[in-house]
Amino acid sequence: MASAHELNRLQEMLTMDMTFLAQWAPAATATATATGPERPGTRSLARGIKLLRAIASRPQFGWRLSDLAAACELDRATVHRMLACLIEERLVAQCASDRHYLPGPLMYELGLALPDRVQFQRHAEADLQAFARRMGGVAVLLLRSGNEYVCSVRAGTLPVTGSVLYPGSRRPLFTSAGGVAILQTLPAGEARAVLLDNVAQEVARCGTGRLAALQKMRERSDRHGFGVNLGDVVPGVHAFGMPVRGSGDAVFGSLCLLGTPERHGEARLDILRDELGTAAAALGEAARQFNL
Known part of the structure; x- marks a missing residue:
């Protein structure tokens, strides 16, 4: 994680608009962790979409469970349960050799629509x-x-x-x-x-x-x-x-x-x-x- 000193230095590096970026660190953290208040009933859906976006970002190599959980800021048990459902629905596949999680065939099939x-x-x-x-x-x-x-x-x-x-x-x-x-x-x-x-x-x-x-x-x-x-x-x-x-x-x-x-x-x-x-x-x- 970046220290407070490093974050202050970044304010000088990002010169597009210094008045706007003077307080970039708190705003950036908020942007990365939330996109606004969650509507009732959408939390699980939002988590699932976030998980699928992450899995789709590394189609060649896939993800280890621990790395995927960290990238999505979710606990391992939650991610494991979600992956089991996504594998059953063929949205996610698991490589037999290294157990990495990869995009499943249903992702491609949905795109044909x-x-x-x-x-x-x-x-x-x-x-x-x-x-x-x-x-x-x-x-x-x-x-x-x-x-x-x-x-x-x-x-x-x-x-x-x-x-x-x-x-x-x-x-x-x-x-x-x-x-x-x-x-x-x-x-x-x-x-x-x-x-x-x-x-x-x-x-x-x-x-x-x-x-x-x-x-x-x-x-x-x-x-x-x-x-x-x-x-x-x-x-x-x-x-x-x-x-x-x-x-x-x-x-x-x-x-x-x-x-x-x-x-x-x-x-x-x-x-x-x-x-x-x-x-x-x-x-x-x-x-x-x-x-x-």
């Missing part, structure tokens, strides 16, 4: 494959999910380690260039509220170690007008993000390009911005055709 999104996903997969080949990197489509993003599509290869953006990955918006590109389109008040929540999530999950790097990426992105990460978060991995707009010009996600400093360096920012802008606009047009 949204055929327009399924069709857009298939269209986006083809578009991102072509974009990744042309740009010589990894193309990623992120979808906004509240204060977070979910990786929807990943295409291409990257000859470096450290990139963990795979389909199903869920992270706070401010942790990637694509998420920052979405934040840049939000009204000031909404963007500040999202940042408070994101900082609280980051401190709770990883401590304060990455906050300076994440702030550097956001400041760099603000200077250039789109998501720009020149190895700020993961050394050796450059990343760029452009918002994708659907029906009503609403931003529902972002297109990202991950690459190497040699091929995707600062000198090519203008070219990268134009390429991302064109590809993001094409995705947006497809999204509108599918009523997204």
Whole structure:
């Protein structure tokens, strides 16, 4: 947990609006632990949804019971009972080899009830494959999910380690260039509220170690007008993000390009911005055709 001294230092690092962030720590904690008064009869449902969101965030590796309980701020016995029910309903599966909890088949089956999104996903997969080949990197489509993003599509290869953006990955918006590109389109008040929540999530999950790097990426992105990460978060991995707009010009996600400093360096920012802008606009047009 961050000390009071560390929290005071973070107030200086987060420079978007100093008067707003002067008391960020208490507000961020409240945002992370509650979303408002619970309505009668909804407590169990809210806990179940929180549990499913957490499980869906790590589809490749799954969760140990103890880690899942800690992440959801619930006691182990409660989580164990809920998981037993979710497994019976096929919303959650348990790996036989390591007993980790993973997304179950019913999660996928429920998604099929949204055929327009399924069709857009298939269209986006083809578009991102072509974009990744042309740009010589990894193309990623992120979808906004509240204060977070979910990786929807990943295409291409990257000859470096450290990139963990795979389909199903869920992270706070401010942790990637694509998420920052979405934040840049939000009204000031909404963007500040999202940042408070994101900082609280980051401190709770990883401590304060990455906050300076994440702030550097956001400041760099603000200077250039789109998501720009020149190895700020993961050394050796450059990343760029452009918002994708659907029906009503609403931003529902972002297109990202991950690459190497040699091929995707600062000198090519203008070219990268134009390429991302064109590809993001094409995705947006497809999204509108599918009523997204």
